[in-house]
Amino acid sequence: MSYDLSLLGWTAFRAAELPEGTVPARVSRVDRGAAEVIAADGQHQARYTARVRRAAAADPVALPCVGDWVALTWLPEGRYELDAVLPRTTAFVRGGVSRTSVGGLSGDGQGQVLAANVDVVFVAEPSMHATDFADLGRIERLVALAWESGGTPVVLITKSDLFESGLDQLLDDVRGTAPGVTVHAVSSLLGDGVRLVRDHLEGSRTAVILGPSGAGKSTLVNALADDTVMETQQVRAADGRGRHTTVHRELIPLPGGGLVIDTPGIRRIGLYDMGEGVDLVFSDIEELAERCRFGDCGHNGEPGCAVLAALERGELPERRLESWRKLQREAAWMASRTDARLRKEQQNKWKVTTKEMRRSGRSRP
Structure with a gap:
């Protein structure tokens, strides 16, 4: 072929x-x-x-x-x-971050590319779980990484047919979590919203679908392909969690054009080389920070802090501020780990160069 x-x-x-x-x-x-x-x-x-x-x-x-x-x-x-x-135009990279008993974070400063040359990053979150604060935090994290990758994030609230009432309010809450990002409600089984998702893949555009197990990623891929190209399983009734159906990442060309990358469910994904992505996700906090009295305000009790004032007035959810603080700490941690790794690599290279120069009878410049 x-x-x-x-x-x-x-x-x-x-x-x-x-x-x-x-x-x-x-x-x-x-x-x-x-x-x-x-x-x-x-x-x-x-x-x-x-x-x-x-x-x-x-x-x-x-x-x-x-x-x-x-x-x-x-x-x-x-x-x-x-x-x-070949050189990548975009790359979705996660950092090597894990939980520890001290400080909550650890990492080796190295990253793993989950997908490359991606135009669109679909962040899939199942509607029956998305009201949980932890899930809103996951959307913020994945959207931040999507912006950082160079791709365009699109949030998909999947399994919308299972959401009995208040779907519009849920979508508004998610839009507040990801300012400026397109949000769609999707039911892959009924076909609702699938055409809207398909429109993001015109021509030869490539998308990656990210989200937890049980979010319906493989079912969505099958709906986009109008064929059973990925195995699917039901969510466990006991705890509402999904099984890991997809165990590897795979690029799937779609009939009519466009490509999609299905991925295994993600339980935790660390930041890597993060900067602008967090700022874009928390653009509301960044705008408030510009009105703080001090340019280096940390929003931790300083006088004239516009962020804390918005919190007190109820204009800024406390959950959102805490999520911003958590991602800022993690980004700073990963940056320090990366800097330490690069310093170590440079030291090792210098040691090797020095040994070679000594063997050849030369001295350091």
Whole structure:
């Protein structure tokens, strides 16, 4: 089977980045040491070259991921080898953050790319759970990461057919959680809102769907594809939680154009190299902060703080301010861990250079 790569997002801009003597392909799935790719002459499994493995060992962000455009070389034994990852236009990266008993956060300052070259980030949240404050916080976190990736976030309140009343109020609450972001109510089983989602994928645009297990991500992919391309399971009746149906990330071309990346359910996702994304999600707090008496106001009791004044007047929910503080702390923590890792890498490089210079009889400059 042959493919028109332009329908997968291949452009003249990307072609200019392709190394001489190689052919382009897009990664549809990754396995350990190899990737399933879609090239013009069909689908293949391509193992990584030593150069790709060394780059990934030095920085996990360089590891090929779903959505990447890559350069393939043809080997005499009749198979392709993945020789290089082409520059990414966007990348959805999560940090290596986990819970600890001290300080609540830890991390190695390294990131993992969940999806690359994505135009739209669908943040899926099931309607029967979205009234919970923790779930609003999850929407804020994922939308912040979506902005930071370079893609456009769109929040999908899924399984809207199960929400008995107050759906409009729920959508308004979510819009307040993600200022300026499009929010849709979707019932994949009934088809409600699916056309609105499909409209975000015109042409060769690529979307990734993120959200917890049980959010209906795979069911939505099937509705978009008008076919059963992903396995689905029911939410557990005992606790309302979803089972992990999707166990890997996969790029799926849709009939009529557009591509979508389905992902496993996300329980916790750490920030990585975060800055503007948090500011965009909390633009209401940023606007209030501009009216504070002091430019370096931390909104922790300083006189003339416009943020705390809005909190006292009931104009700013306390939950939202606490969520902002939490993400600010986490972003600062990850930045410090990243800086420490980079300093360590530079020190190690200097030690290696010094040893080599001593062996060759040269002295330091």
